[in-house]
Amino acid sequence: MNIAVCVKEVPDTETRPKIQDDGKSIQKDNIKWIVNPYDEYAIELGLQLSEKNGGEVTIISFGPKSIEPTIRSALAMGAHKAIRIEGPKDVADPLVTARALATVLKDKGFDLILFGKQAIDNDNAQIPQMISEALEIPGTSVVVKFELNGENAMVEREIEGGKEKLSFKLPAVISCQKGLNEPRYRSLKGIMMSKKVPIDEVNIELTNEKLIIEELQMPPQKQPGRIVGEGPDAVPELVRLLKEEAKVI
């Protein structure tokens, strides 16, 4: 069973992003870059399936050469192959990235194409579903449970106040949510192996972006509030403020 896991390099969750002078992108210096945390659930699922059913896991990522250390970090979990699609770091329009990915994924005969449910930088949550349409294969998103019986998949996805149980046949595309599994630690052996895996470079003509970032802003800063008091004695005053001043209860 051959599995593709599409991975994105993102700023570490500790990052306090600063806006560049152009007002449209974030400063790239002094950022610790990591594998998008949701993508690790996808890699883990891919590895578990290949360990059980045989086959290979291929990491695919879109970006400039500078993302190669992050691709190797993904490989270090135990993946077998890697492809980097050459492209700029800041692509705002998911349609552009989805088309490039679809071109590479098409005809490669993957049984399963896995993603994280969204990248934690742009929070778009678009590309996996677009790939499902581009390749005209089943797909679903925000998956927290995955079972495979031959080529029939039964999955659960998170919805408001519950879960949705879905079934479909492979090949398929799914995006993974926290709760699906526990991503493994990178072993020393895995890290050593990942250095030897060649990263295939693919060049594709990109389509024009139709989603344009006009401006990035810091969110409005909240005025620091007040300490109403200490312990249970402060509660009546708090409730009065919530009712009379904030009018939220």
Place this chain on the structure above:
Amino acid sequence: MSNILVIYEIRDKNIKKVSFEATTAASHLSKQLSGKVSALLIGSNLGSLTEKPGVYGAEKVYTIDNPALEKHSPDVFAHLISETAKEIGATHIIMGATAMGKDIMPRVAFKLNSPLVQDIIGLEFENNKVSYQRPVIAGKLRSRVSLQSEIQLATIRPNIFQAQENKVSSEVVALSKDLPTPRVIVEEILATGGGKLDVTEAEIIVSGGRGMQGPDNWHLIETLAKTLGAATGASRAVVDSGWREHGEQVGQTGKTVSPNLYIACGISGAIQHQAGMASSKYIVAINKDPEAPIFKLADYGIVGDVKEVLPKLNEEVAKVRGE
């Protein structure tokens, strides 16, 4: 002339509130664009639901009513939406940024080769173009986006745009469309805890962190939430410790929420958590540590042990609610 198509979401024979919020947002925009608002309802046995969009300003209500559409298949719905959009000449397509909306709209965007902006919190018309505002990096930054396309798609975050009644006489148009074979079958919907309110849709959230000292104390959170009609949330630390399900996690690797009131109980307020809840209208923090970063963000704070403060808070809230 613009034609804004609002895609309605129906769950358990009810229209989701965010669909009305989307219709109101569309009505405001259509006035500036001198256009009209249409609604699309897809489902089975729609009945009187078709009267609702007109209450919020939709002049045309398109319906695709078919027993086979009782449960949604994402690819079938995406097909029906994009076909309808083409047929009626939609210039904008808006849907709620729900589990369903966020799954289906990227498919529609791909089919129509038109850009989509997800999870918007602002929608304005300025300098002759529509400007969409959305949080990025889990709310650490805001992004203002424009779409250069004849058809523009957006999903709106629940609870941001208030639904306002604006009754117009609306015409219901039943569309008959062939259904493609679904690629994905929805087998069943599993509700957790009797269809509990979800943090992304709740107006009030009571959320707990490590300061709750263990899952055994969660009844304090749940009791207060029940009194307030609130959803329950959790910090990453307690989800990772297995005290609570991930569906409740608020923050950068959980959900981003914007309720009217967020009550943080025993949550210190790491940057990842702040990113997920800082856009709440009012924040209350209860924490033993007066230096906890959450107090910098909170409108009102109480320094104290949650185990002592929460029962009292529940008692006082119950009094006020009872009045």
